[in-house]
Amino acid sequence: MIKGPGKWGFYVFVPAPIPRKLLLDGDTVLALSRADTAIGRLAGAGRLLPNPHLLVNPYMTWEAVASSGIEGTQTSVSEVLEANATGQSLPGSDVREVQNYIAALTEGLRRLAEIPLCLRFLREVHAVLMRGVRGQERQPGEFRTSPNWIGSPTDTPDNATFVPPLPGDMRRSLDDLEQFLNEDVPLPVLIRCALLHYQFETIHPFLDGNGRLGRLLAVFFLVQQEVLPQTLLYLSPYFEGHRSEYYERLQAVREQGCIQEWLQFFLTAAAVQAADAVARAERLGDVRERYRRELAATGSRSRAGEVVDLMLDNPYITVARVQKALGVTQPGALSLLRRIEQRGWLQDRGTSGKGGRVVWVAPEVLCVIEEVGPPSR
Numbered sequence: 001m002i003k004g005p006g007k008w009g010f011y012v013f014v015p016a017p018i019p020r021k022l023l024l025d026g027d028t029v030l031a032l033s034r035a036d037t038a039i040g041r042l043a044g045a046g047r048l049l050p051n052p053h054l055l056v057n058p059y060m061t062w063e064a065v066a067s068s069g070i071e072g073t074q075t076s077v078s079e080v081l082e083a084n085a086t087g088q089s090l091p092g093s094d095v096r097e098v099q100n101y102i103a104a105l106t107e108g109l110r111r112l113a114e115i116p117l118c119l120r121f122l123r124e125v126h127a128v129l130m131r132g133v134r135g136q137e138r139q140p141g142e143f144r145t146s147p148n149w150i151g152s153p154t155d156t157p158d159n160a161t162f163v164p165p166l167p168g169d170m171r172r173s174l175d176d177l178e179q180f181l182n183e184d185v186p187l188p189v190l191i192r193c194a195l196l197h198y199q200f201e202t203i204h205p206f207l208d209g210n211g212r213l214g215r216l217l218a219v220f221f222l223v224q225q226e227v228l229p230q231t232l233l234y235l236s237p238y239f240e241g242h243r244s245e246y247y248e249r250l251q252a253v254r255e256q257g258c259i260q261e262w263l264q265f266f267l268t269a270a271a272v273q274a275a276d277a278v279a280r281a282e283r284l285g286d287v288r289e290r291y292r293r294e295l296a297a298t299g300s301r302s303r304a305g306e307v308v309d310l311m312l313d314n315p316y317i318t319v320a321r322v323q324k325a326l327g328v329t330q331p332g333a334l335s336l337l338r339r340i341e342q343r344g345w346l347q348d349r350g351t352s353g354k355g356g357r358v359v360w361v362a363p364e365v366l367c368v369i370e371e372v373g374p375p376s377r
Contacts, residue, residue: 011163012147012157012163012164012165012166012169013162013163013164013165013202013254014165014169014173015165015173015199015202015203015254017173017176018176018177018180018195018196018199019195020180020183020185020186020187021186021187022187022191022195022259024191024260024263025260027260027264028260028263028264028267031263031264031267031268031271032188032190032191032263032267034267034268034271035190035267035268035270035271035274036188036190037271038270038271038272038274038275038278039190039227039228039233039270039271039274041274041275041278042228042232042233042274042275042277042278042281043227043228043229045277045278045281045282046228046229046230046232046281054284054288054309054312054313055230055232055280055281055284055312056230056231056232057313057314058077058081058284058312058313058314058315058369059231059232059234059277059280060102060105060106060231060234061077061080061081061084061098061102061369062077062234062237062369063101063105063215063219063234063235063236063237064080064098064099064101064102064105064236065077065080065098066234066236066237066239066240067101067211067212067215067216067236067239067240068094068097068098068101068212069240070211070215070236070239070240070243070246071211071212073094073097073098074094075094075095075097075098076370077369077370078316078366078370079095080095080098080099080102081314081315081316081366081369082316082359082361083095083099084099084102084314084316085314085316085317085318085321085359086316086318086357086359096132096133097133100128100129100130100131100132100133101129101212101216103128103129103131104125104126104128104129104212104213104216105216105219107124107125107128108121108125108216108219108220109220109223109231111124111125112220112223112224116181116182116224117181117182117217117220117221117224118178118181118182119143119174119175119178121220122205122213122217123141123142123143124141125213125216125220126140126141126206126209126213127140127141129209129212129213129216130208130209139206139207140209142206143167143170143171143174143205143206144167144170144205144206144207145167146167146207147163147164147166147167148163148164148204148207149161149162149163149164150162150163150164150204161251162251162254164202164203164204165203170203170204170205173199173202173203174203174205177196177199177200177203180192180195180196180199181196181221189221189222189225189227190266190267190270191263192221192225193218193221193222193225193266194262194263194266194267196217196218196221197214197215197217197218197266198250198253198259198262200213200214200217201214201250202250202253202254215235215236215239218235219231219233219234219235232277232281233270233273233274233277234273234277235266235269235270235273237273237276238268238269238272238273239269242265242269245265246265249261249262249265250262280368280369280371283368284312284365284368284369287312287364287365287368288308288309288312291305291308291345292305292308294343295308302336302339303326303328303336304336304339304340306325306326307322307326307336307337307340308340308345310322310325311345311346311362311365312365315361315362315363315365315366315369316359316360316361316362316366317337317346317359317360317361317362318357318358318359318360319333319334319337319357319358320333320357322336322337337360341360345362345364346360346361346362347360347361347362347363348360349361
């Protein structure tokens with residue numbers, strides 16, 4: 001902790017550079033082993049599934065809802081999936097913020113194919129994350145040039161829970177973070193990811209959106225390191241389920257240097273979420289294969305099997321969505337949906353939004369996607 005100069009005469013925390021070497025204690029090594037094993041199983045499941053890319057959208061939505069929920073956004077996975085299917089948000093909901101998170105995640109994954117993780121990359125993703133939502137007036141896509149602090153809305157820098165570094169020290173810390181992102185550091189990938197997430201949250205380089213972007217950074221880093229063949233591992237649902245501990249572990253590193261405990265928490269999150277992702281992937285795969293087997297047994301040459309894949313991508317279905325995806329006419333799309341509805345795989349939810357379009361939902365698929373994972377460690 002240091003005291004700022006002049007008008008910024010309050011105590012701020014300036015993080016040390018990210019360690020390039022770190023001795024792991026026994027509990028951390030055990031947690032790392034469990035996380036590596038769980039992620040290895042998830043990688044195997046991703047390779048064995050007939051269409052693992054079909055799971056990316058529901059898993060991405062689950063991550064977005066959980067990460068935004070940590071910041072107080074109130075919405076559900078089903079609300080977001082329905083809004084995405086119909087192209088409309090529910091009045092008074094926070095769906096737009098979650099949709100921005102998904103857009104930022106999608107844009108970041110696209111940009112990773114073009115540029116490495118760097119400060120420019122983070123600014124670009126932040127601009128997408130904050131576009132048109134609460135906080136959009138707080139310099140989206142630009143690093144802050146003034147202090148910020150963490151605490152209740154009535155807190156000041158003098159009594160806040162935590163005050164990140166002032167702009168000058170912040171930029172030096174960001175330069176170190178950028179170097180760490182692209183150096184060949186002799187540490188396991190998950191340990192590096194945990195250190196990155198802690199450091200970004202401690203630097204807090206934007207006026208708003210730091211928590212969400214810091215959790216996105218963890219996803220992007222794991223993708224850049226090619227940990228999985230598909231982006232099926234998301235940590236925010238665990239962080240949301242253990243929100244108090246999540247914040248306490250981060251703060252304990254700053255106040256007491258409890259880095260091993262933070263690493264163990266992060267690694268436990270990775271292990272639990274990887275195991276949960278495997279279980280959901282297997283259940284969704286079973287649903288898909290059962291539906292397709294039943295269709296094949298009828299001897300029909302219908303394109304209903306393609307609609308089944310659309311249901312896994314998003315269990316909310318409209319005629320327009322089937323038309324666009326399959327290139328069929330409006331009557332043809334409606335016929336396919338009614339045929340699947342007769343089998344009990346879809347339920348007509350009635351009309352939605354200004355256009356009055358009919359929306360169907362696949363309840364069995366939605367149940368697997370929306371089911372809350374195990375909260376225990």
